[in-house]
Amino acid sequence: MNAVTHRGVLAEWCSTVDAIGPETVVLLRDGSTGVSAIVVVDNSACGPGIGGTRMAADVTVEEVARLARAMTLKSAAAGLPHGGAKAGIVADPLMSDPEKEAVIRWFARAIADLHGYIPGPDMGTDERCMAWIHDEIGRSVGLPAVLGGIPLDQLGATGFGLAIAAEAAAAAGTFELRGARVAIQGFGAVGTHAARFLAERGACVVAVSDIRGAVADPTGLSVDELIAWKRAGGNLAEFAAGTPVDRDTVIATDCEILVPAARPDVITEANAYDVKATLVLEGANIPVTPEAEATLHHRGVLCLPDWIVNAGGVICASAEYAGQGPTRAFENIAQTIRDNTSTVIRRSREGSMLPRLAAEQLAMARVREAMSFRRSWSDRITGEEDAGAT
Numbered sequence: 001m002n003a004v005t006h007r008g009v010l011a012e013w014c015s016t017v018d019a020i021g022p023e024t025v026v027l028l029r030d031g032s033t034g035v036s037a038i039v040v041v042d043n044s045a046c047g048p049g050i051g052g053t054r055m056a057a058d059v060t061v062e063e064v065a066r067l068a069r070a071m072t073l074k075s076a077a078a079g080l081p082h083g084g085a086k087a088g089i090v091a092d093p094l095m096s097d098p099e100k101e102a103v104i105r106w107f108a109r110a111i112a113d114l115h116g117y118i119p120g121p122d123m124g125t126d127e128r129c130m131a132w133i134h135d136e137i138g139r140s141v142g143l144p145a146v147l148g149g150i151p152l153d154q155l156g157a158t159g160f161g162l163a164i165a166a167e168a169a170a171a172a173g174t175f176e177l178r179g180a181r182v183a184i185q186g187f188g189a190v191g192t193h194a195a196r197f198l199a200e201r202g203a204c205v206v207a208v209s210d211i212r213g214a215v216a217d218p219t220g221l222s223v224d225e226l227i228a229w230k231r232a233g234g235n236l237a238e239f240a241a242g243t244p245v246d247r248d249t250v251i252a253t254d255c256e257i258l259v260p261a262a263r264p265d266v267i268t269e270a271n272a273y274d275v276k277a278t279l280v281l282e283g284a285n286i287p288v289t290p291e292a293e294a295t296l297h298h299r300g301v302l303c304l305p306d307w308i309v310n311a312g313g314v315i316c317a318s319a320e321y322a323g324q325g326p327t328r329a330f331e332n333i334a335q336t337i338r339d340n341t342s343t344v345i346r347r348s349r350e351g352s353m354l355p356r357l358a359a360e361q362l363a364m365a366r367v368r369e370a371m372s373f374r375r376s377w378s379d380r381i382t383g384e385e386d387a388g389a390t
């Protein structure tokens, strides 16, 4: 049987409790299997929150809450009719298929009435899991194409958005995109498509890495050949038309555009001074620590925040949820990321502030405006303003 052990917000669970959220934290436990799960709806003022359902043995409430907040800001900045939410199923993602289906179906039934949350794929879950959830409760994104899903990683929605952001940064006078040298850390779904779309715009990819190794050529690598090599199972370090380099030195490549598209916290205070790029496009989520972002900013490196430039995936998911196809989704990505990137650069310059702060102001203004139309939330906003006035 499903057992909801708590529904509400306990401040001690999340260090991020503030006037925005989390709105709801749900802890679930399947009494028969012992599997537990966490759902955090951070803020649903703009609409139900789209967010990944992560399956990992060590996922925590704190982690889910942080990711849910990032989704609130990402969806709001993108002007989507969605809030922010995220879920974690505390289980080994490498369990057998029948076991996984049973766990996912249990999870889906347990969140059937949690309408503020729309599950999507994440670490440890995929489009099949989303199809099982959809079958149970009729609510999920990242579905197989046969069920109306848009295969965003195949089409490269997030990589496309990164290339659009680079175009907008170039238009703001940061550098010339044609001929700009690009280094990509993490040649996966985001990284390969970012390379492809940037190369289509005349940029020159000079270094790429993945978990196994890295390859570089200061005169340019063939992106199509690299992608074919990787798809065939090749090690990037053995790609013949380039020179193998130390995987972790890709961050220090002599280039105009650096795209960290692998993991969180890869650019820190320890290596922020090694970055030679003019523009850092945050393809991964939180790849640059706040301290490193400040260092880059003071060095004159434009570091565009993750939830502005890597929003292609959630924009695509939102289009799928609205029943739209890939063409419309890509039009939305282009317009939204172009506008947001230009706005963030302009406000950052005018206000002499970090691009992340400018982005946060943009997103929070939208969240607060949406909250002002909700009775439960407008009371909280008014209370906060009254408190601030005394």
Ligand code: NAD
Pocket (backbone or CB within 6 Å): 152, 153, 157, 158, 185, 186, 187, 188, 189, 190, 191, 209, 210, 211, 212, 247, 261, 262, 263, 264, 283, 284, 285, 310, 311, 312, 313, 314
């Ligand atoms: P992926 O698994 O397809 O690719 C990740 C790549 O990073 C792999 O090639 C892996 O080998 C490489 N990698 C891992 N550790 C590395 C290291 N230390 N050095 C160099 N390379 C390393 O994942 P993805 O979908 O491309 O996502 C990448 C990141 O972007 C993740 O943080 C993800 O949460 C984030 N993100 C993805 C999307 C999306 O649409 N897929 C959208 C927004 C954010």
